[in-house]
Amino acid sequence: MDPITAVDLYWRPGCPFCVDLMARLSRSDLPVREFNIWEDDEAAARVRAVADGNEIVPTVFVGGHSMINPSFGEIEAAVRAHAPELLAS
Structure with a gap:
């Protein structure tokens, strides 16, 4: 398996949830x-x-783990569980 080098954020223009999460x-x-x-x-x-065939954003991947419209806390938890190497030491 390839090493996880980043959180992957899928978004689209005009999505207020995407803007908030990106910020x-x-x-x-x-x-x-x-x-x-x-x-x-x-x-x-x-x-x-x-997303069951839908284009729901924001969608976030941490390695193979996907989350639809996650909170920042959910992303942090996924990073701790699936890619702790991404956390600043």
């Missing part, structure tokens, strides 16, 4: 990769695969 993540020390599902067909397909 909170930007204030953290977590590395984040952002994917706009309206510009990236593969990103949209990945979201649909975990």
